[in-house]
Amino acid sequence: MLKDTTAVVTGASSGIGAAVAQALAAEGADVALLARRRDRLSELADIINARDGGRARPYETDVTDAHAVRDAISAAADDGDGIDILINNAGSGTWGPAVTADLDDWHTTVEVNLNGVLNTTHAALPHLTRAAAVGERGVADLVTISSIAGRKVPGALSNVYAATKHAVGAFTEALRQELADQHVRAGLVEPGLVVTELTTSGHDHAPDATNPTGYGLLQPMDIASAVVFMVTRPRHVALNEMLVRPTEQTI
Ligand SMILES: NC(=O)c1ccc[n+]([C@@H]2O[C@H](COP(=O)([O-])OP(=O)(O)OC[C@H]3O[C@@H](n4cnc5c(N)ncnc54)[C@H](OP(=O)(O)O)[C@@H]3O)[C@@H](O)[C@H]2O)c1
Numbered sequence: 626m627l628k629d630t631t632a633v634v635t636g637a638s639s640g641i642g643a644a645v646a647q648a649l650a651a652e653g654a655d656v657a658l659l660a661r662r663r664d665r666l667s668e669l670a671d672i673i674n675a676r677d678g679g680r681a682r683p684y685e686t687d688v689t690d691a692h693a694v695r696d697a698i699s700a701a702a703d704d705g706d707g708i709d710i711l712i713n714n715a716g717s718g719t720w721g722p723a724v725t726a727d728l729d730d731w732h733t734t735v736e737v738n739l740n741g742v743l744n745t746t747h748a749a750l751p752h753l754t755r756a757a758a759v760g761e762r763g764v765a766d767l768v769t770i771s772s773i774a775g776r777k778v779p780g781a782l783s784n785v786y787a788a789t790k791h792a793v794g795a796f797t798e799a800l801r802q803e804l805a806d807q808h809v810r811a812g813l814v815e816p817g818l819v820v821t822e823l824t825t826s827g828h829d830h831a832p833d834a835t836n837p838t839g840y841g842l843l844q845p846m847d848i849a850s851a852v853v854f855m856v857t858r859p860r861h862v863a864l865n866e867m868l869v870r871p872t873e874q875t876i
Contacts, residue, residue, distance in 0.1 A: 626857045627679070628653035629761065631705030633698060635688055635745055636715030638665035640821030641770060644845035645712055647672070648853045650679040657701035657708075659686040659694075659745075660715065688715045688741030691748075698748035708752035709760055710856055713742045713769040713793070718786040718823065720830035731785045738789035742769055742796065750809075757808040765809045766856040767800065769793050770848070773817050776868060779876050782830045790815075801865055810863040812855050817870030819843040842871045 632649045636642035638660035646656045650673045658666045658681055666683030673681035682704060684697040702708050717737045719730035746767065753765040774783050775790030794813055801811035818824060820842050824834035834842050848869060855864045 626652050627710075630654045630679075630709035630756075631657065631701065631707060632679075632710035632712060632856075633657045633659060633701050633708055633745070633749060634712040634714060635659045635686075635741070636770075637669060638662040640823060641816070641819060641845045641848045642712070642714040643669055644849035645714060645852050646681065648846065648849035649710070649712075649856075650681055651676070652853055652857065653679050654710065655679040655705050656681045657697070657705065658683045659688070659697055659701075661685065661687050688744055689736040691744045694741075694744040695748045698745065698752070702752045707756050707760070708749055708765075709756040709762065710766045711745060711749040711753060711768070712852060713745055713767070715741050715745075716770065716823070718828065718831060720782045720784075720786060720828065720832075722782065723784055726785075734785045735789055738786070739792050739796075742793050746796075746800070753809050754804070754807050762860060763808060764860040767797075767804075767809060767811045768852055768855060769797050769811075769813055770852075771797075771813045771815045773815055773868065773870065773876070775813070775815055801863075805863070808860070810856075810858075810865070812864060813866045814848060814851050814855065815866070815868045816843060816848050817868075817874045817876075819845060819848060821845060839873050840871065842874075843869065 632654040634646045637658035663685040670681040686697040757765040772790045774787040775794045820834045
């Protein structure tokens with residue numbers, strides 16, 4: 626369904642981003658893979674390019690570096706004949722009591738989760754509006770991976786992480802209102818607990834996905850399926866927000 630489209634996926638080197646890139650390519654989209662770990666991006670590009678579907682290219686990029694992001698998005702647009710879909714997925718986090726927090730950790734979380742989204746969105750918007758205006762699909766898609774922590778504060782220790790996810794939610798809603806008549810669909814996907822490096826690397830106070838019980842937690846491909854569903858709706862349908870929890874998650 627996404628043949629002849631180009632999608633940019635940030636944070637494609639692991640977890641949800643890697644799954645989203647594979648799922649979009651399986652639908653026929655060419656995918657530009659952005660993240661800092663070049664080796665991981667190249668491995669993923671090889672996997673995608675060995676399969677049927679869209680082609681993948683790695684673009685080593687730190688989303689906190691606005692100039693690097695602009696260069697990568699511009700290169701991806703040149704290589705792919707424009708950009709039809711942007712997936713703002715790159716993210717990191719710090720969790721813990723505010724009174725003992727390292728201020729640099731807070732700033733890093735804001736830099737990646739909020740300013741990273743601003744950097745990629747700002748660079749991609751001219752390409753998305755153009756694709757919506759002249760592309761065969763008649764729409765373009767801007768999807769940001771937020772979190773359940775962008776809908777409500779799941780606990781005191783999620784202070785800055787929740788603040789960044791609420792912020793991208795507000796930003797996305799403003800974009801939705803601005804871009805609706807230009808046929809750029811702005812959407813949020815808000816995962817509950819997903820088994821990824823973020824939740825299994827033992828970060829202090831981070832949501833912990835190392836001991837799933839019962840039905841188990843979400844896997845990255847569960848979120849990728851939601852993203853694919855969102856961007857493959859008919860052009861008169863904008864699915865603006867999807868909250869996806871594990872069946873047994875109560876928070
Ligand atoms: N896992 C969950 O339970 C969960 C729940 C709700 C929301 N989310 C959100 O889902 C998104 C993906 O997270 P994940 O769970 O898949 O974690 P992950 O496996 O740790 O992936 C994070 C990705 O972000 C990239 N990234 C981090 N800092 C970056 C930077 N400065 N520049 C470019 N890329 C950067 C990482 O790539 P490099 O290190 O190679 O740069 C990596 O590809 C995040 O926005 C996260 O907040 C996750």
